[in-house]
Amino acid sequence: MPMSTHVVPPLKDKSLFIEAAFINGQFVQAASGKTFEVTDPATNKAIASIPELTVAETKLAIDAAAEAFKSFRKTLPRERATMLRKWYDLVLANKEDLATLITWENGKPIADARMEVSYAAEFLQWFAEEAPRLYGDTIPSGVRTNRIVTIRQPVGVCGLITPWNFPSAMITRKMGPALAAGCTIVAKAPAETPLSCLALAELAIRAGFPKGVINIITASTNTAVIGEEMCTNPTIKKLSFTGSTNVGKLLMKQCSSTLKKLSFELGGNAPFIVFDDADVDAAVAAAILCKFRTSGQTCVCANRIYVQDGIHDVFAARLADGVREFKVGGGYDQDTTHGPLIHDRAVGKVHEHVNDALAKGAEVLVGGTHLENLGPNFYQPTVITGMTKDMRIHTEETFGPIAGVFRFKTEKEVVDLANDSSVGLAGYFFSSDIGRIWRVAEALEVGMVAVNTGIVSDVAAPFGGVKESGFGREGSKYGTEEYTVIKSITFGGIGELQS
Numbered sequence: 001m002p003m004s005t006h007v008v009p010p011l012k013d014k015s016l017f018i019e020a021a022f023i024n025g026q027f028v029q030a031a032s033g034k035t036f037e038v039t040d041p042a043t044n045k046a047i048a049s050i051p052e053l054t055v056a057e058t059k060l061a062i063d064a065a066a067e068a069f070k071s072f073r074k075t076l077p078r079e080r081a082t083m084l085r086k087w088y089d090l091v092l093a094n095k096e097d098l099a100t101l102i103t104w105e106n107g108k109p110i111a112d113a114r115m116e117v118s119y120a121a122e123f124l125q126w127f128a129e130e131a132p133r134l135y136g137d138t139i140p141s142g143v144r145t146n147r148i149v150t151i152r153q154p155v156g157v158c159g160l161i162t163p164w165n166f167p168s169a170m171i172t173r174k175m176g177p178a179l180a181a182g183c184t185i186v187a188k189a190p191a192e193t194p195l196s197c198l199a200l201a202e203l204a205i206r207a208g209f210p211k212g213v214i215n216i217i218t219a220s221t222n223t224a225v226i227g228e229e230m231c232t233n234p235t236i237k238k239l240s241f242t243g244s245t246n247v248g249k250l251l252m253k254q255c256s257s258t259l260k261k262l263s264f265e266l267g268g269n270a271p272f273i274v275f276d277d278a279d280v281d282a283a284v285a286a287a288i289l290c291k292f293r294t295s296g297q298t299c300v301c302a303n304r305i306y307v308q309d310g311i312h313d314v315f316a317a318r319l320a321d322g323v324r325e326f327k328v329g330g331g332y333d334q335d336t337t338h339g340p341l342i343h344d345r346a347v348g349k350v351h352e353h354v355n356d357a358l359a360k361g362a363e364v365l366v367g368g369t370h371l372e373n374l375g376p377n378f379y380q381p382t383v384i385t386g387m388t389k390d391m392r393i394h395t396e397e398t399f400g401p402i403a404g405v406f407r408f409k410t411e412k413e414v415v416d417l418a419n420d421s422s423v424g425l426a427g428y429f430f431s432s433d434i435g436r437i438w439r440v441a442e443a444l445e446v447g448m449v450a451v452n453t454g455i456v457s458d459v460a461a462p463f464g465g466v467k468e469s470g471f472g473r474e475g476s477k478y479g480t481e482e483y484t485v486i487k488s489i490t491f492g493g494i495g496e497l498q499s
């Protein structure tokens with residue numbers, strides 16, 4: 001494979017820097033010779049040239065996955081567990097290189113990138129443990145002479161599409177359960193961050209996954225036509241997508257022609273509620289983690305921070321103090337706490353949200369500026385007060401480092417505000433009243449509630465949303481269900497004991 005002329009950061013294992021797609025066990029270039037550039041968000045400089053594959057090459061990958069499925073589906077769960085476990089070990093053994101690649105292509109600080117690699121690896125470990133536990137049921141029959149059992153079988157070839165914000169973890173969260181179930185995979189790597197996905201594929205080969213079981217399609221301008229192929233090709237039996245709600249809706253429409261099994265992990269607009277009876281310091285610390293993780297570019301980041309009247313001013317002042325401590329900079333600087341946004345469109349959206357709030361009467365306590373002196377994609381982490389529900393931050397996911405603080409008076413008022421959204425992924429609140437904790441947790445229209453903590457992400461917990469945040473659950477004991485189908489087997493003619 002041709003090596004790039006770009007300056008590769010000092011990887012211990014340089015073979016993990018891969019500028020190729022991965023089809024049927026081979027790293028390949030596009031037949032057309034076309035490539036697209038991956039850029040470093042901190043500088044906008046090109047860092048890699050990746051093949052721009054076509055629909056025809058996507059079909060080859062789908063066919064390879066279908067061929068591989070014939071034998072992979074028959075592997076013992078324990079054999080798949082062993083491969084997943086080996087892959088987990090290899091990911092951890094190469095943690096520093098994988099983190100270096102994440103920081104390079106995504107921009108997040110190296111400490112966060114290391115945490116992402118650990119998080120990504122945990123999905124492989126977890127599903128290595130789940131593979132041998134794909135249990136069925138025995139079911140009492142309504143017919144005296146019948147007996148019913150169920151078995152869970154792999155759904156088949158799976159199409160996986162993931163975003164750039166967690167270049168490693170979003171892909172292992174899907175590949176882990178798919179492989180545990182005995183499925184084979186065609187994954188479309190995000191155009192902004194394909195390097196992590198390709199390095200993981202190289203480690204998967206070393207872990208022993210047979211050729212054709214994992215295939216990685218790379219493309220930028222051809223993304224939409226390749227997506228359409230993945231949705232309409234009848235050989236793909238399941239599509240799992242993580243990304244925006246609008247793209248999710250398009251893919252769902254396209255998948256209807258072949259009625260695929262679907263999982264959609266889509267956009268959020270998380271409410272973060274702080275009641276008067278909360279521990280304010282704990283709530284401020286959690287809001288900082290939850291809102292500004294990956295510079296606000298996670299689907300579960302707090303988007304609307306509601307603070308009750310009695311503690312509003314002290315909370316907002318302490319939140320702003322915390323944000324003033326941030327050190328924004330390049331991801332490889334050891335003292336950087338927050339890196340750049342992914343690209344200029346992200347910066348543009350963030351700035352529009354701030355300006356919209358200011359024009360409607362909000363006030364900036366800290367931030368509100370594009371830090372062009374650091375690079376094209378840096379935006380100062382921002383705290384705004386005086387937020388109201390007519391502002392864009394109330395209705396749209398900002399996906400950036402802006403903490404908009406709303407004031408509220410009653411429990412009912414804030415639950416109504418929190419639920420006034422077309423999406424429902426995560427919701428957070430802080431309170432010390434056990435009755436209120438139950439009432440509010442039950443009333444929030446979201447897939448994941450966090451009480452007195454700012455982090456919901458845990459491989460053991462089911463991850464997913466309601467409303468237009470999608471459906472299906474990743475991680476947890478439910479994760480493999482998305483990649484299996486239940487078959488019932490009815491045994492007849494059993495009769496009475498023979499004498």
Ligand SMILES: NC(=O)c1ccc[n+]([C@@H]2O[C@H](COP(=O)([O-])OP(=O)(O)OC[C@H]3O[C@@H](n4cnc5c(N)ncnc54)[C@H](O)[C@@H]3O)[C@@H](O)[C@H]2O)c1
Nearest residue numbers: 162163190191223224227242243244247265266267268299
């Ligand atoms: N619910 C979750 O678990 C979760 C996790 C991470 C991100 N997200 C959401 O993802 C969004 C941010 O990511 P984004 O802006 O890159 O989202 P996006 O929907 O634009 O892109 C997501 C992925 O889909 C691909 N894609 C785009 N158009 C496509 C098409 N027509 N056919 C096939 N693939 C296509 C992109 O290349 C990318 O890899 C946010 O809304 C965020 O909330 C959700």
Ligand SMILES: O=CCCC(=O)O
Nearest residue numbers: 165297298299300457
């Ligand atoms: O951005 C979405 C996923 C983030 C996470 O799993 O914590």
